[in-house]
């Protein structure tokens with residue numbers, strides 16, 4: 780379902796997920812005519828597909844399960860489900876879909892706002908579960924642009940004790956993938972697409988615009 784991390788000479792920390800449903804949803808997310816409600820719903824669907832891929836290789840353990848007919852050995856998750864951490868605001872759109880797969884997973888929040896002049900992230904909220912050290916974290920943000928927000932968010936998760944972090948994003952720019960890889964090389968990025976470049980304002984091209992504004996109708 781996906782090109783492996785570093786596949787075909789790509790960045791070693793990036794896994795571009797290939798799936799017919801994902802391509803279809805991404806086309807509609809990119810479309811400037813897609814209204815806010817549909818945009819949010821599509822983001823959720825993309826989040827679910829990316830989450831399937833990002834959790835495919837979670838550690839498993841064996842246990843006994845008694846079916847109505849027999850007892851059998853069965854594989855189950857070895858650790859509690861990972862914490863889901865949307866980067867506000869646009870990460871909330873991905874969260875809706877990811878939570879359908881993992882409704883019991885705790886949700887942390889990291890609020891970052893990118894300064895439009897400097898493009899640096901400004902942190903305004905961090906609320907993470909206390910038991911993050913027993914779980915990995917899935918960091919949710921549709922955009923990986925300069926990478927400043929992702930680098931800051933991963934640093935917060937590591938400080939809070941997360942044993943591993945994987946990032947789910949919709950569109951990634953080469954600049955952001957490289958910057959995150961330089962700062963946190965062990966963090967794998969699961970993306971629907973690797974886009975061409977950033978423009979002078981730090982927007983991903985061709986991208987999908989400002990995901991937070993489109994998700995919440997504030998553009």
Ligand code: PRP
Nearest residue numbers: 868869892893922924925926927928991
């Ligand atoms: C956007 C996006 C990322 C960040 C990416 O958020 O959702 O969080 O910018 O940019 P970077 O890789 O250059 O740091 P924004 O600051 O616009 O906030 P919002 O989601 O509240 O609109």
